[in-house]
Amino acid sequence: MSPPGIDTVPAVRCIVKLGGSSATEKDKFETLNEYLLSETAKQLREVFVRSSVRQLTMDWSRGSKADQASHMPEDESSPEILLDMTPFVVVHGAGSFGHFQASKGRVNRGDLAEDFVKAGFVATRISVTKLNHAVVRAFATECIPAVGVSPFCAGWATKNRQLVRENSADVQQLLQAGLLPVLHGDAVLDSGQGCAILSGDVIVRQLAFDLKPSFVVFLTNVPGVYDRPPSDPHAVLLKEIAVEDGDWKIIDPQLEAGLEVQTNVAAHDTTGGMETKIAEAASIADFGIPVLVVETGSSHALEALKGTPLSNRGEWVGTIIRKAIPGELGQ
Template identity: 40%
Template sequence: MAETGTGLECIVKLGGSAVTDKNTLETPRLDAIRAAADIISQVRGRYIVVHGAGSFGHFQAREHGVVWGYRDKETAAEVQTVKLGFCRTRQSVTKLLHLITEEFVGRGIPAVGVSPLSSWVTDDASVVKADTDNIRDMLLEGFVPVMHGDAVLDRRRGCTILSGDTIIKHLCGVFHPPRVVFLTDVAGIYDRPPEQPAGAQLIPEIQVDQDGKLHVSIATSSQAHDVTGGIALKLKSAVDIVTESNGRTCVMVCGIQSGTAVRACVEGQLPKGTGTIVQLNMCKHPDEVT
């Protein structure tokens, strides 16, 4: 059931690759976390922050097959391996949550860490239960909920991985914010992986039809240990947010340490050529500036 009256202005996603070194186990990018804190400290109004796990959790989840759960395992030892992997994944992701909320609170932001495990449940990786009442109450009381990708219980698999992007998509269906801002380690969405030597080009705008069809060609890739699907799933989440809101919610993607990030989060503006906006085809974006 849709929530009303919260006045949620924006959901901010801190990408796992932006706030951690995704190739090195449990290595935060403290400069990026501080940049995020600086951005959020300038925000006025009601916001939700969701961060990816990056190198906190992905390695453990991949090693133990947490995303696929344990219900199909043939031996007790195999089940135990997945369950211990579940626990180790959670230990890791909550370390990063603590680092981020500690930095936020130190900047005077009333940030409250919220782990999905306690109140979110999936069925074959689809969200079937999510307690958003406590999120609503935090927003109304002036707190900033900080959520994260998490290992959660799953009715069919036993357990699985709930990505931060899936969390955001669900929250958008409940709170209907006018925009979602993805803060990443690159300037936006490119026509191919930006690390490729061929010369990737930033895509300033992605038009999406109501059926989810894109009007651009994008080649994607995902690192081997990324259990949440990499940029392909993130792009799908952005498309779903735009289409399911009938264009009422737009998605902005920009670099976490750019001046554009401040404008996107604080002012709701994305100057042309400084990031990527995903919007419904034939809908003029209200915050576009030249």
């Protein structure tokens, strides 16, 4: 199975980064945020999947709707099933899954020959795949044909914590098959130091470069990017940021010159918080792919997934990070 030819490659509409704090209760050990996860699944279905059977679930496991009552069509020839999915990809963070284990086991320091690090590596993978499974099930419940793809076993690897081996081709192939690949931040092998953490944000950046989606959406636990920690009462939401060749400028609102953007990073976030996110988002925008940062589960998230703010910002609350138009950065 070689990668599909150019003529059959579907245009990817969107890559969605589901923040760890959005899918999980970030401060409660291995606890899902079931409400936000379910809301997100519903929004993804509304935007990307047209299905004639509202009640069809693709989760036929114990504890699912299909298990409790029959929401499955009786047989495959059931005429009313019609599914039409716009190609998109989801990458989720770890939140309260994986971070504790990765931190305790010092996985990102990478000496896999150390037995305690190896134990931490195994423990981290157990935890992040547990979350991935829950996310896939939440999506499948909403009739989204989601399939889990763990970067660790799908050919992604680092060297001294830098991504050196990726596998967007297989993700492309899953899209071609009409499936939704759900990747995640993972513990991976590292040819330099042994093992490392590969963050979901880095995966999103690489997929964006390779798959060239129309836009990228970061679903976070705050309404967008602020000039300082959002808990600060003086924090100002940055509505529009322009990027060019690694430089960036806040277009809206106009701030005093030299003001630094401060960010809020939880201590146990092994892969960096908002700062990493902005850096990755900026490099995606620099590549010509606009990025929307928005609060998970809100009506603004729904609009972002539709791509509406790209043509008409209106009353939309969130941050647009886009490539600068020539001369805009005043260089």
